[in-house]
Amino acid sequence: MPNSPAVRILSTMEDVWDAYREDLQEVEYQIRQRIHSEVPLINTVAMQILSSGGKRIRPLLLILCARLFGYPSKESLILGSLIEYIHTATLLHDDVLDEADLRRGKQTARQLWGNHASILVGDYLYSQAMHQIAAFHNHGFNEVLADACRKMAEGEVLQLCANHRSDITEPEYLQIIEYKTATLIAAACKIGAIIGGASPSEQAALYRFGMNLGMAFQLTDDLLDYEADGSRLGKPLGQDIRQGMITLPLLHLLKTGSPQDQQRIRTYLAAGSIGDFEMADIMAMLRQYDSLTYVLDRSREYVDAAQRVLDLIPVCSAKHSLAIVACFMIQRDQ
Amino acid sequence: MPNSPAVRILSTMEDVWDAYREDLQEVEYQIRQRIHSEVPLINTVAMQILSSGGKRIRPLLLILCARLFGYPSKESLILGSLIEYIHTATLLHDDVLDEADLRRGKQTARQLWGNHASILVGDYLYSQAMHQIAAFHNHGFNEVLADACRKMAEGEVLQLCANHRSDITEPEYLQIIEYKTATLIAAACKIGAIIGGASPSEQAALYRFGMNLGMAFQLTDDLLDYEADGSRLGKPLGQDIRQGMITLPLLHLLKTGSPQDQQRIRTYLAAGSIGDFEMADIMAMLRQYDSLTYVLDRSREYVDAAQRVLDLIPVCSAKHSLAIVACFMIQRDQ
Secondary structure: OOOOOOOOOOOOOOHHHHHHHHHHHHHHHEEEEEEHHHHHHHHHHHHHOOOOOOHHHHHHHHHHHHHHOOOOOOHHHHHHHHHHHHHHHHHHHHHHHHOOEEEEOOEOOOHHHHHHHHHHHHHHHHHHHHHHHHHOOOOOOOOOHHHHHHHHHHHHHHHHHOOOOOOOHHHHHHHHHHHHHHHHHHHHHHHHHHHHHHOOOHHHHHHHHHHHHHHHHHHHHHHHHOOHHHHHHHHOHHHHOOOOOOOHHHHHHHHHHOOOHHHHHHHHHHHHHHHHHHHHHHHHHHHOHHHHHHHHHHHHHHHHHHHHHOOOOOOOOHHHHHHOOOOHOOOOOO | OOOOOOOOOOOOOHHHHHHHHHHHHHHHHHHHOOOOOHHHHHHHHHHHHOOOOOOHHHHHHHHHHHHHOOOOOOHHHHHHHHHHHHHHHHHHHHHHHHOEEEEEEEEOHHHHHHHHHHHHHHHHHHHHHHHHHOOOOOOHHHHHHHHHHHHHHHHHHHHHOOOOOOOOHHHHHHHHHHHHHHHHHHHHHHHHHHHHHOOOHHHHHHHHHHHHHHHHHHHHHHHHHHHHHHHHHHOOOOHHOOEEEEEEEHHHHHHHHHHHHHHHHHHHHHOOOHHHHHHHHHHHHHHHHHHHHHHHHHHHHHHHHHHHOOOOOOOOOOHHHHHHHHHOOOOOOO
């Protein structure tokens, strides 16, 4: 088995993707296979967004967490595809809520087929995932996934309430991203652990691992919004703040900046439209007050916490891969 | 027990509501009790729509189907409240999709809190219901409910594709209403049967009963849209056609009307806006061609089919109540 992940020494994220390529190809197959709505428009819309180049980080985590405890199983690949349905459902609803025109550089579903189709196909993907999960007859799966869905909706509403508010606190912000992003990643890890045969305490540990990873993932996303150029991320620089979303870099700036600088940012936010001039000024202040470094440091703390959870798990190739994935959370550039 | 449904002879729908008033009060209590989001806006939006005067026909059906086979149980009341969450989630999403300003004569949630909150609180109610259903550790519940949610989304997409199309066939139309309305009512009946301890064939029979009832329910809804005055239904006359929704009365007219009349309707539909003059003309044609009578007859056939399913069930007070509910499907005026 020259290509088996068990013998190859992996050192980069590319190595990990390579090592689990076959598993992930099967996930892709399951994703295509399991949509099967009788309604052609649902298949079209769902497949457009499902095949638009997402990295499948959630299925990968699920597969790796399953392999920590057990042999490779087809079930983990099917469950990986269902986690991706849930994630995709949130993207479809998000794009409607954010009035987004582009996702990964391509037209969004709502641009191609309208808001109605996007909301409804999102509803379909949620319930198709819940239906297929139910067929496993595993209470843990149903509970973990429904809990994640509920928290994601709560996180989105919290974010809606926080929109345009420059006085939200860091703990409030962290709760939003925990709910809207980290819980689904935590759920993917826990479901992997369950199917792999982990004990309840191991399941709880992997849930914590995923939660920390998810926090780092979202904080990196917030950073990329201020760092990436439009072509790489497939969306314009500073899109969050232009939509009134105040993420951790800006919260740091609003706490540490001089009173005059804080006031200037509040004036920009209150005006409701951030032009290129205002954006350049904000970027300069973010650098001046080391706000991006602050967020990167916070993100690193979450990765460290995730690695400490892994310390509880016996050495194996899947554990090694999970450690690489954890580091990747703060190194990724898209 | 002078007020027990087992001894009182019930003959009208009001009698049935009266007989199960205590059960339905407990359903109301469970509905309020089980929202408990940490996010205040979710509780506010959810409770506004949940307490806006819905009749709780789905919880009633679930309770009655449970009582066909077993003793009254608290579980059936909790499950009734969860079915109502799912139904309410669809209303929240529907109002956004239909751009509705009024529901039962009151401002819609999207008018009060915006489209974003309506979509997200809808998502929350779906997943809260699925989460609490999962806690019953009954695979049947999870499967029936997730299947219903999936079919409802499919039905809504089918309806979206059929919008403004005057060439859809009656079978196509019937599939839309089966999916978008009847499956949840069928699911309520089947879940009641399961919790009551029914055999698989009895569960399947009650599912068919609910499906037939649901079809009659939606056809009556379609009729009411052409019959009710605005104040009673809390929405304007002919709202469906004004939104491009071609329901069975109009489909009948488009099949049986003279070529000139058919052409006139198609011209109205193509113009995209139905004014008072056009509405009065359509109403006159619906009467001339007996289209409303045709739909009422079809509706009656579904009620008859539902009653025939009941024939398989031994006589008991719950069965008698279900027969009254079935008749009510085509007698209701709101």
